[in-house]
Amino acid sequence: MIKVQFAARPERWESYQAPLKAAFSQAGLQVDLRQDHPAAEVDYVIYAPNSDLQDFTSYTACKAVLSLWAGVEKITGNTTLTQPLCRMVDPGLTAGMVEWVTGHVLRYHLDLDRSLNTQDRWDPVVPPLAQERPVTLLGLGALGTACATTLAQLGFPVTGWSRSAKSIAGITCEHGDEGFQNALQQAQILILLLPETAATENTLNAETLAMLPKGARIINPGRGPLIDDAALLAALDSGQIAHATLDVFRQEPLPMDHPFWPHPRITVTPHIAAETRPLTAAQMIAKNIHRGESSRPFLNQVNRQLGY
Structure with a gap:
């Protein structure tokens, strides 16, 4: 027994x-x-x-x-x-993450927040096709690979970055320091699915946020410490980053006096991306x-x- x-x-x-x-x-x-x-x-x-x-x-x-x-x-x-x-x-955890990430990528891609805020006027702004919207994933483990593959199947040009070299059909795979910069420079939408380690803390900081295209959007269902909170707030306030959707935080539950809550360019979700x-x-x-x-x-x- x-x-x-x-x-x-x-x-x-x-x-x-x-x-x-x-x-x-x-x-x-x-x-x-x-x-x-x-x-x-x-x-x-x-x-x-x-x-x-x-x-x-x-x-x-x-x-x-x-x-x-x-x-x-x-x-x-x-x-x-x-x-x-x-x-x-x-499989259940992976499916949940894929669905959550895909939903928020499409929300950004189709600019649904803007559309829902223009119900009182006729203001047609047609989004580009997925093939015109480069997406980058940092982290190509099981969850990152599943999300990258699904987004590529929807037509998005997907770049993935990992510490070591990988090869995934339909995905442009980068690795190492030079590859990291290349991956960021492509990203109109950036998704973080790295593990939390000493090496990954503050992966997004003032320097790396500046590498993203101006107006990029960020989705973090990975780990809170992957992002320097103060640097993100500064990048949002300057317009370098258009919006961030955050599901994970350095302290959870996120304190009610945290500046993320009232910020107009941040969406907070309560650690629900994958259960x-x-x-x-x-x-x-x-x-x-x-x-x-x-x-x-x-x-x-x-x-x-x-x-x-």
Whole structure:
């Protein structure tokens, strides 16, 4: 019997218990799923970084910690976690991100905000076709690649940037410092889907914001610290950046006195771009446990040196 501990907020247990048991059964796994196994007997931990479990020292038999979150920046620095750590990449989370990003790209592309604010007058302004609207994504992991591919299928010229070289059909792939500048210079709409690491903090700052075409628009469903808040506000006030839609922030919930709330060129959404869905997440967890029990490499295992 495989002993699996569910370590997340108590309210999550109710929504995950049935999907997990169903996924384990479908995968042919004999699992004893609980919230309170003795630590030394646990084979796998299903984990949310905001749970009460923060010390993994006693989990001496644990084969892997399987995170329910795509982001792992809140756990990679935990020195007691020496087991393999896998982040969540599941079809439901990916689909949610693709839909959210595509919706806001089309909102910008079609200038829907302007259209909705001209209901009292006849003011026809015809948007360009998608093929005339270059879009850049910073970050070509699973989520970035899925978003880039969908936007390219809609006709947008899509450039993607990643730390290391990649090749994706239909996408102009850049990497490295020179490629980063090229990617920014193309972007009428810029999407940030980088992980949060020491190397990515303030990716958008005064210098890099100035590399974007004047009037560019920014969409950030990635991580709050990717953007220097003060530099973004200055770029918006100067007109260098026309608008920013932000779903993630350095502090969440975003404090009500934060200058992002009243700014006329900022749209705030409450970290809703991509949420882990219990049904599809459970299937991914079962798949990874099956791989572990079959002595195969885990999917989406975190590289501790890179931080993602």
